[in-house]
Amino acid sequence: xxxxxxxxxSFGHVEALRGAxxxxxxxxxxxxxxxNGAGKSSLTRILxxxxxxxxxxxxxxGRPTVFSSPLAAQQEGVGVVYQDLALATDLDIPANLYLxxxxxxxxxxxxxxxxxxxxxxxxTAKTYERFGVKPGSLGAPVSQxxxxxxxxxxxxxxxxxxxxxxFMDEPTAALGVLQTAKVLDLIRRVxxxxxxxxxxxxxxxxxxxxxxxxxxxxxxxxxxxxSREQATLEVLVGAMTGQxxxxxx
Amino acid sequence: xxAPTEEVEVAPSRFGSGRAREILADSWIALVLIALVIAFSxxxxxxxxxxxxxxxxxxASVLAVMATGQTYIIITAGIDLSVGSVLVFSSVVAVLTMxxxxxxxxxxxxxxxxxxxxILAGVLWGxxxxxxxxxxxxxxxxxxxxxxxxxxxxxxxxxxxxxIAAVPPSYVKAIGxxxxxxxxxLVLIALxxxAVFYVVLSRTRFGRHTYAIGSNPxxxxxxxxxxxxxxxxxxxxxxxxxxxxGVLGLARFSTTTLSGHTADNLAVxxxxxxxxxxxxxxxGSLIGTGVAVLIPVVLQNGLIIxxxxxxxxxxxxxxxxxxxxxxDQLKRRARTA
Ligand SMILES: Nc1ncnc2c1ncn2[C@@H]1O[C@H](COP(=O)(O)OP(=O)(O)OP(=O)(O)O)[C@@H](O)[C@H]1O
Ligand SMILES: [Mg+2]
Numbered sequence: 001x002x003x004x005x006x007x008x009x010s011f012g013h014v015e016a017l018r019g020a021x022x023x024x025x026x027x028x029x030x031x032x033x034x035x036n037g038a039g040k041s042s043l044t045r046i047l048x049x050x051x052x053x054x055x056x057x058x059x060x061x062g063r064p065t066v067f068s069s070p071l072a073a074q075q076e077g078v079g080v081v082y083q084d085l086a087l088a089t090d091l092d093i094p095a096n097l098y099l100x101x102x103x104x105x106x107x108x109x110x111x112x113x114x115x116x117x118x119x120x121x122x123x124t125a126k127t128y129e130r131f132g133v134k135p136g137s138l139g140a141p142v143s144q145x146x147x148x149x150x151x152x153x154x155x156x157x158x159x160x161x162x163x164x165x166x167f168m169d170e171p172t173a174a175l176g177v178l179q180t181a182k183v184l185d186l187i188r189r190v191x192x193x194x195x196x197x198x199x200x201x202x203x204x205x206x207x208x209x210x211x212x213x214x215x216x217x218x219x220x221x222x223x224x225x226x227s228r229e230q231a232t233l234e235v236l237v238g239a240m241t242g243q244x245x246x247x248x249x
Numbered sequence: 250x251x252a253p254t255e256e257v258e259v260a261p262s263r264f265g266s267g268r269a270r271e272i273l274a275d276s277w278i279a280l281v282l283i284a285l286v287i288a289f290s291x292x293x294x295x296x297x298x299x300x301x302x303x304x305x306x307x308x309a310s311v312l313a314v315m316a317t318g319q320t321y322i323i324i325t326a327g328i329d330l331s332v333g334s335v336l337v338f339s340s341v342v343a344v345l346t347m348x349x350x351x352x353x354x355x356x357x358x359x360x361x362x363x364x365x366x367x368i369l370a371g372v373l374w375g376x377x378x379x380x381x382x383x384x385x386x387x388x389x390x391x392x393x394x395x396x397x398x399x400x401x402x403x404x405x406x407x408x409x410x411x412x413i414a415a416v417p418p419s420y421v422k423a424i425g426x427x428x429x430x431x432x433x434x435l436v437l438i439a440l441x442x443x444a445v446f447y448v449v450l451s452r453t454r455f456g457r458h459t460y461a462i463g464s465n466p467x468x469x470x471x472x473x474x475x476x477x478x479x480x481x482x483x484x485x486x487x488x489x490x491x492x493x494x495g496v497l498g499l500a501r502f503s504t505t506t507l508s509g510h511t512a513d514n515l516a517v518x519x520x521x522x523x524x525x526x527x528x529x530x531x532x533g534s535l536i537g538t539g540v541a542v543l544i545p546v547v548l549q550n551g552l553i554i555x556x557x558x559x560x561x562x563x564x565x566x567x568x569x570x571x572x573x574x575x576x577d578q579l580k581r582r583a584r585t586a
Contacts, residue, residue, distance in 0.1 A: 071473055086471045088464035090531030091457075099461055100472030102454050113453040 001026055002047065002078065002165050002196065007056035008220075009042055016042040018220035019056070024165055024196040029187055031199045031207040034217035035240050040200050043217065044167050047198075048080040049073030079158030080167040083174075085150055087157075089143035093135055094120040096142055097127065097157050127160045128152075131189045148179030152186055165196045172206055184210045204233050216240055278523055278541045285544065289551035296554050303433060307501065309546040310439035311336075313539060314494045315513065316520045317446045318487030320538045322389075323521050324450075325463040325483060326530025327382065330393040332491045333513030334400035335374045339495030340505045341404040343367030344413045352415035360420035363499075368492040374400055375488015379481035397514070405507065414504035425500035435497055442490065447535040459483065463530030512563050516545040519570040527577050544569075 002024045009017040017039045024030050034040050045051035047058065049067030058065050060076050067073040070080075087096050094117070103119045104110035121138055128135045133152050136145055142153055151171055159166050168187070172180040187210055191197050201207050207214060214231045216224040216239040224239040237243075290297035315332045322329050343363040350359035374396060381392045427434040450456035461469045462476050470476050498506060524541035526533025549562040 070471065082471075084467075086465065086468040088461040088468045088531065090464035091460055095457060095461070096468075099457075099468065100474050102457060104454070113449075113455055115452065115454050115457060117452075 001061050003059040003062075004043070004047060005057040005059070007043065007046060007053045007058075009039075009046060009051070009053050016220055017046075017053070017056075020217060020220055021222045022047070022215060024198050026164065026196050027191055027194050028212045029191050029197045029199055029210050031201060031211035031214045032217065033201065033204070033207060033214060033236060033240060038217040038240070039220040040217055041169065042220075044080065044169060044198075044200060047073075048078055048167055050080075077164030078167070079163040079165070081151070081154045081158055081169065081171060083170045085154040087142050087150060087153060089150075090141050092141055093138050093145075093153055094124040096153050097124050097160060099157075101161070123160075124156075127156050130193070131156070131186060133186060133189075146179060147175050148182045151175070151179075151183050155186055155190065159190060159193075159195055163195060165198065166190060167198045167200070169200045170202070171199070172201065172203060180206065204236055207231075207236070208233065218242055278525070278537060278544070282540060282543055282547065285547050285551065289547070289554065293551075293554050296551055301550065301554070305543065305546050305550050306436045307433050308550070309543050310433075310435040311494045311497050311501070312513070312516055312520065312546065313439040313542045314442050314490050314497065315487075316517045316524075316538050316542045317442050317535060318483075318490040319517050319521045320524070320526050320533055320535050321446070321450065321459055321483050322487055323463075323518070323526050323528060324459050324530060324533045325480060326466075326528070327389040327480070327483075328393065328518065328528075329378060329484065329487050330390065330514045330518075331374065331378060331397040331400055332487065332494075332517055333510035334397045334404070335371050335488055335491035336495040336498065336513060337505070337507055337510050338374065338400040338404040338407075339367040339371045339492035340499050341408045341413070341507075342370045343496050343499060344415055344505050345407060347417060348413065348415035351417070353418060355415075355417040357417070357419055360417045363416075364420075364496045367496040367499075368489055371488040371490070371492020371495065372485055373488065375485040375491070376481065378488065379484030382484060383477035383480040408505065408507065410507065412505045412507055416499050416503045418503070421500055421503040423500075424497070425503065435501060438497065442493070443535055443539050450535055455479075455482075460531055463532070465531070512566075515563070515566055515570065517542075519545060519566050519573065522570060522573045522577060527581065528574055529577070529581055 004020065004022040006019040006021060007017050008015070008019055020039060020043050022032070022043060032040050032043070042051070046053050047067075049070045049072050058067065065076060067076070067078070088099060091099070098120045103116045103123065105114045105116045110116075124135070124138055131152070135152070136149055142150060145153070155166070155168070171183050171187075175183060184206060187197050187199065191212075199207065199211060208231060211231065212228050214226045214236060215222055216226075216236065218240060223242070226235060286297075295301070315336065319329060319332065343366055346366040347355060347359045347363035350362055352359070378389075378393055378396055381387055382389045424434050429437060450459065458469065458474050458479055461472070461474065462479055466476050520542035521533070521538050522528060523544060524534065524537025524539070526537065545562065545566050548565055549559055552561050553559050
């Protein structure tokens, strides 16, 4: 339902994207892989509204769309979890989940700017239940959570409000084995809810573990796409480095 | 596929027994305060009179009004050094307005016009601080150090460096010396300011965004919060409160006090930090500020009553500030470790 066609983007003399195409479908984890500098982050920024392409098309459910800002992308249900997570770590989980879109009290108090902390706590608990994750203590500052738990806060934040497509840039890069397993589990749960998850990762073990489909970028272009069954470490590395026969799409 | 149900032990806070922790942190500073009061009372019984306590509370009121704004600012990881100068500037333009409208023979009209002009002047200095900090990205430390000089110099220019005592007596009598049910009006005003800003900070979206910006401005920005605009508002509020402090000072002394505020920023920032607000931003409470603001005042008052040179107060507060920030740093390191 999210499709990018022939996206180009140059930074000065550097052609980061040279006609890159990409697609993500509901209820599917698609991994976006490629060597350093292949253009993964550049493409992601464009698809989440944080940057504008020089040329090319973005389609949502088949209709051409322009994401003028991250907010515009969010309104189409496109969310992103950056590697740095962007959480206010002194604040607790509900405050982070609802940051910038706080639930207000009803009536006059709401008009005066009073927030409904009870409702936000309840909403947070519900969201966590939905994904079968225990949040730890809802009232604790996020700084006291583990890396994996923080990752779930960021994920919950970007999908709790009708997110249909979730981009995750290197979600397991800083995590140990146990925490990584948890985040991968969370990715599956999010997918099972019907969300399209785009996993950007250098970790091929993770990719092979969780991805239903893999799209490979090389030198700013999509050079291959593999189904779960086709994807092996060998073919992925081959496609990323250009050693393999390119299976054009 | 196993559900990730393992729960990491986390210290509950804010909503759970975190309230208790916060209250404990606040009561720690309250204990220091009580110890000081007991020490001075034992050393010199004349310290412990209702009259003197009332004096202390009145003196703390003006500082408390400024410390309220400074708490917001420090929660955003900012700082405002210009508070004392803005106070002086506001009191000068307020008293000049009062003098234009009749001075000591003027009535409430002259007084209120002066109050309005004084507070407005404070807001304008605050806006200047906020706009420079938010838009030019010059550090708050430098911006407000600059406006500290600019506001004080302008006040001296406007007053020719001489204190002006053209405050209508009805205003001085009602606000400066007035009491309601035995409580000085100045104290009531300070308590009202603290209460309103406490509710805004802990219950409203404005307060929530203030914490978020201090904790992680980039996260706030990505969440769609207009960080720059919010910062401008907060510095403007500090300006408003410094202006209010200026006109309250006029009521208390019935004259400007040009040379009496050079160390106000020291006292105010110390109070905020001692009250538990973190200079690193994202964390703090007005209850702590409200208690801690009494410490510089009690020290000053007690030392004078003991016959010690009051200059010692400034030295002590300076040292206490450094120690408080050091402790804050240690806590911060423990939290992020
Ligand atoms: N803002 C920018 N200004 C200049 N060049 C840029 C900018 N962003 C990306 N590039 C360049 O575009 C190319 C693609 O970079 P991009 O970050 O998209 O790659 P990537 O696939 O995410 O790599 P990595 O795996 O290292 O994160 C690189 O050559 C990079 O130097
Ligand atoms: Mg990248």
